[in-house]
Amino acid sequence: MQRLVYILVYPFIWFISMLPFWMLYGISNVLFFFVYYIFGYRKKVVAENLKLALPHKTDKERKAIRKEFYVHLCDMVLEAVKSLSISEKEMKKRFTIHNIGIIHELEKENKNIMMFMGHYASWEWSVILQRFVNHKGYAVYKRIENQYFDNVVKKIRARYDSELINTKETAHKLRAAINNKELFLTAFIADQTAKHWKAKHFQEFMGVKVPVLTGGEMLAKKFDMAVIYLDIRKVKRGHYAADVKLITKNPNDFPDYQITDKFLNLVEDQINAEPAYYLWTHKRWKYKDKVKDYV
Secondary structure, three states: OHHHHHHHHHHHHHHHHOOOHHHHHHHHHHHHHHHHHHOOOOHHHHHHHHHHHOOOOOHHHHHHHHHHHHHHHHHHHHHHHHOOOOOHHHHHHHEEEEOOHHHHHHHHOOOOEEEEEOOEOOOHHHHHHHHHOOOEEEEEEOOOOOHHHHHHHHHHHHOOOEEEEEHHHHHHHHHHHHHOOOOEEEEEEOOOEOOOOOOOOEEEEOOEEEEEOOHHHHHHHHOOOEEEEEEEEEEEOOEEEEEEEEEEOOHHHOOOOHHHHHHHHHHHHHHHHOHHHEOOOOOOOOOHHHHHHOO
C-alpha cells in the first residue's frame, strides 16, 4: 500500500516542484484558503498555543498572527516540494547565510559542531549551508512512516551532501565519524516537547514550564563539540536569511542543561520578534500540566 501511494502521489509532487515560484505561490494561496477557511486544520491547537505563549497580545492581534502563520505554513509546504528540483544557484539566492566565518574558524581548530535550530521560518532550506562549509553534514530527524517518502526526504537532503540520521542511531554515527577522523556538523531541531515521563530537564518556554529535549546538549558534551545556533529569519516571501551564532566552543564548561536553556532563549527571541513564522500547529505545551509531578 505504501508503494502504491508513492507511485500515485510522487509524479504530482514532482510536477509541482517544477513550476516557477510565482505559480507555486499562487497554489499556496489556494491551499491556504482550503486549509484555513474550509478544513480549519488544527486552528484550535494554534489558537490555544498562541494564547498560552503570547498572553500579552489581544485576541485581535493573535487572530492576525494565526492567519499570517497559516499563509507561511502553506508557503513552507510548497517550498519543501520545490526542494526536489530547485537549483543550487536559486537556493543560494533565496537562503543567504551570515557569519559563516564562525564555522570556518571552528574548522581551523578541528572542532566538530552541534548546530541547534528551532522550528522557525525555513529550516528545510537550511540544507544549503552544506555548500558553504567543509564539515560533513548530519541532520537528525524523525523517520517518516512511509518508507518511500522517507527516501524522498533523504534524497532532498543528500543533494547538498548532508546525511539524515534518526535519533536512535545518532550517537553511533557520530562515534564512527570521530573514529574515522571525520570533521562533522550535526543539525538538531530540538524545540519540540519531550515526553514528560522521559524528560531529564524542565524549563520555561515562552513563559510556561515544560519538559525539554536535552539530547543535543548531551551529545555535544559527550563528543566535545562546539555549539552554534542557526538563527533563520524570513525576509520576504520565498527569501530567508540565516545568522550563525556561537553558543560555546567548550560545552563541558557549562552546567548540565544550561546550553539547552540558552538555545531555547534564542528560539524565544525569534518568536517574540515575529511570532507568525513559528510552527504553531505542534502541541509544544501539551505536558505543561504534568511538570508538577516531576519537579
